Amino acid sequence: MAQKLTRVQKLLYGVGDTGFSLTSTILGAYFAIYMVDVVGLKPGTAAIAVFIGKSWDYINDPIFGYISDRTRSRWGRRRPYLLFGAVPYGLMFAMLWYRPALTSDVSLAIYYSIAYILYEAAATMIYMPYFALTPELTNDYDERTSLTTYRMFFSIFGSLLAFTVPLMIVGNFIPENAPKVFVMGLVFGAISAAPMFLVFLGTKEREEYSTQKQPNVLESLRIVRGNKPFLSGLVIYQLTWVSVNIVQAVLLFYVKYVAVREEVSDAIMATIFITAIFALPLWDYVSRRWDKRWAYVGGISFWALVQMVLITVTPASPLVYILMLCFFAGIGVAAAHVIPWAIIPDAIEYGELKTGERHEGVYYSLVILTNKIANSIAIPLVLVMLGRTGYIANSATQPESALWGIRIAMGPIPAVLLALGILFAIRYPLSRQNFSEITAELEARRAAELEEAV
Numbered sequence: 394m395a396q397k398l399t400r401v402q403k404l405l406y407g408v409g410d411t412g413f414s415l416t417s418t419i420l421g422a423y424f425a426i427y428m429v430d431v432v433g434l435k436p437g438t439a440a441i442a443v444f445i446g447k448s449w450d451y452i453n454d455p456i457f458g459y460i461s462d463r464t465r466s467r468w469g470r471r472r473p474y475l476l477f478g479a480v481p482y483g484l485m486f487a488m489l490w491y492r493p494a495l496t497s498d499v500s501l502a503i504y505y506s507i508a509y510i511l512y513e514a515a516a517t518m519i520y521m522p523y524f525a526l527t528p529e530l531t532n533d534y535d536e537r538t539s540l541t542t543y544r545m546f547f548s549i550f551g552s553l554l555a556f557t558v559p560l561m562i563v564g565n566f567i568p569e570n571a572p573k574v575f576v577m578g579l580v581f582g583a584i585s586a587a588p589m590f591l592v593f594l595g596t597k598e599r600e601e602y603s604t605q606k607q608p609n610v611l612e613s614l615r616i617v618r619g620n621k622p623f624l625s626g627l628v629i630y631q632l633t634w635v636s637v638n639i640v641q642a643v644l645l646f647y648v649k650y651v652a653v654r655e656e657v658s659d660a661i662m663a664t665i666f667i668t669a670i671f672a673l674p675l676w677d678y679v680s681r682r683w684d685k686r687w688a689y690v691g692g693i694s695f696w697a698l699v700q701m702v703l704i705t706v707t708p709a710s711p712l713v714y715i716l717m718l719c720f721f722a723g724i725g726v727a728a729a730h731v732i733p734w735a736i737i738p739d740a741i742e743y744g745e746l747k748t749g750e751r752h753e754g755v756y757y758s759l760v761i762l763t764n765k766i767a768n769s770i771a772i773p774l775v776l777v778m779l780g781r782t783g784y785i786a787n788s789a790t791q792p793e794s795a796l797w798g799i800r801i802a803m804g805p806i807p808a809v810l811l812a813l814g815i816l817f818a819i820r821y822p823l824s825r826q827n828f829s830e831i832t833a834e835l836e837a838r839r840a841a842e843l844e845e846a847v
Contacts, residue, residue, distance in 0.1 A: 398531050398540060405595025406530060407543035409475070412585035413520050414551025416486050419559060419581060421641030423566070424489070425776055428505065429786045430566045431574060434498055436780035440773035442502045446509020447769035461522050462755060469598035471522035471529070475589045478518035483586030485512040490578025492571040517761070519589055525757040528738035529598050532832055535681055538735040542677040545730040547588075549669045555581075556644075556662030565655075566645075617759060619747065622823040623740035627760060629821065630733040632814035633693065635767045636807035637729055640700070642772050643802045646779070650791045651799050652715055653708040664716050668723025669730065676731045685739075686821040689732040693818070696725020697811040704804040739823055742831050775802050 428439040464470045488508045495501050527544075531537060562577040563570050617623060644662075649655045680688040699721045706715060741756055782798030785791060791799075 397533065398536060402530070402595065403540050403543040405591055406526065406540065407545075407547045408588045409523050409592035410544045410548040410588075411551040412482075412588045413516075413523070414548040415555050415581050415585045416482075416516070418552045418555035418641060419577075420489070421638050421772075422556060422645055423559060425642050425772070426566050426645055427490070427574060429776075431568055431571055432492055432501060432505075433568065433786070434501060436776045436784060436786075438498050438502050439505075440776040442505040442509065443776070444769050444773045445506040446513060447765050449510040449513055457517050457521055457758060461525065461758075468593075471526050471598060472593050472596065474518050474522045475593045478515065479586040479589035481515040482512075482519055482589075483582035485515040485582075486585060487575070487578040487582035488512070490574050492575065513765075521758050521761055523589075523592065524761070526592075526596060526598070527734075528741045530596065532742065532835075537738050538677055538680045538685065538731070541735040542673050542731055545727070545734070546670060546673055548730055549666050549673070549727065553663060553666035553670070556666065557659045560659055617744070617755060620740055620744045622743045622821070623737070623756060625817055625821045626733070626736040626740050626823075627763060628817045629689065629814050630737060630760060631763055631767050632810045632817070633729050633733045634764055635771050636700075636810045636814075637726070638768050639771055639775055639802060639807050639810075642775055643799060646799050647703075647803045651708075651796055651803070652706050652710065654712065654715065657712065661715065661719055664719040665723045665726060668720050669727040672724045672727035673731060675724070676728045680732060680735065684824050685732055685736050686818045686824075689728065689736070689818045690815050692725055692728025692732060693811050693815055696722065696729060697808040697815075699725055700804050700808045700811070702804075704800045736821070739828050742828065742835060743823060746831050746835055778802060 424443070425436075425439060428434045428442065429436055432439075434442070461470060461474065464473065466473050468476070485508070489505070489512055491508075493501070493504050495504060527537065527540060531540060559577045559581070562580065563573045566574070645658070648658045648661055652661075654661060676688060676692055679691065683691075699718060703718060703722075706718070737756070737760060744750075744756075778798050779795065779802075782794045783792045784795040784798065
């Protein structure tokens with residue numbers, strides 16, 4: 394039987410994404426400009442630090458997904474990590490924003506590489522089990538979209554805070570404000586850790602999933618490789634979220650140097666994310682009326698078009714025009730937040746039907762791992778491109794070549810990636826009807842197994 398969730402359950406689960414959204418958005422939006430304009434690293438050196446830090450999770454994520462699937466405790470497989478991992482997660486985030494008394498680029502790059510590795514290890518301990526809870530809380534096609542919509546409300550709300558409040562604390566990203574940046578890191582590290590305790594108290598795992606036999610690592614990877622809906626959903630997710638992360642990384646550069654509207658950057662960010670919050674029910678509704686894949690095609694096509702139009706912005710563009718584009722971008726951002734995440738869990742039932750086993754930890758660890766691999770390449774490449782196009786740190790103006798580098802990273806590059814995501818979505822093999830047939834067959838199988846056990 395399809396499992397329905399109460400509004401309170403959805404809220405208590407969804408609030409957890411506030412913390413993940415705060416840390417990931419702050420890192421995506423400010424870490425590059427922090428290392429270049431505050432710490433003083435060259436863009437290429439900063440790119441190396443980011444690449445090394447993110448590359449650690451090539452090993453970390455699948456190992457932890459494997460461990461999480463096999464954890465047995467009175468609190469379940471996932472929830473213990475939310476309880477005990479929250480504090481290290483907050484502390485390690487804060488250390489990313491500490492400017493040590495080091496002078497050479499090499500020593501600074503080593504410090505931030507190590508800090509990034511420790512942060513990613515602590516983050517993996519809690520966000521991989523958190524994401525793996527989605528298919529365990531409900532097996533209903535539309536309830537998963539609804540649960541994801543609640544989660545994405547808090548995700549976008551966290552992004553809104555991340556794009557506005559840090560600027561209130563820090564002011565400008567200049568070397569003299571390094572102590573303020575560290576205060577910002579401490580504040581948001583604490584705020585990000587707190588929701589994990591609410592998720593721990595407000596969720597309950599399904600016991601039958603914990604009792605299922607778990608395969609070894611090689612068997613798990615073989616099973617994932619044979620799950621075509623998961624592989625398609627994985628590509629859709631990665632193309633979408635690499636686009637999101639590139640936009641986040643470039644957005645402050647774009648506002649500061651292309652639009653030359655740094656003084657109203659909080660209004661620009663607020664327009665995007667407040668619009669996205671109000672657009673979430675739209676995509677929940679569209680997903681219920683259509684298959685998730687067609688909802689994705691509609692929403693992401695709209696967003697890709699908006700990203701292309703952003704290259705037309707200049708310092709002479711009226712603020713109303715810029716805010717209008719932000720409003721339209723927010724509608725597309727909402728689709729990017731809801732639909733790819735709602736597609737992923739449906740493939741787990743497909744895998745269970747084919748193999749008789751569930752592997753949420755392995756599936757979600759691969760989602761996170763491949764996203765980090767993609768971003769460990771994409772974001773450093775954006776930084777390298779800025780350096781190659783002549784970007785000058787802390788300069789009041791940038792050469793025209795650097796401005797076009799920022800424009801291209803903000804518009805055409807994400808738009809092309811989103812277009813590829815649309816092509817994969819059109820060919821996504823799991824429709825609403827297919828999923829309903831799969832869940833009905835699984836329920837019948839479980840009922841028969843229970844009868845045999847009795």
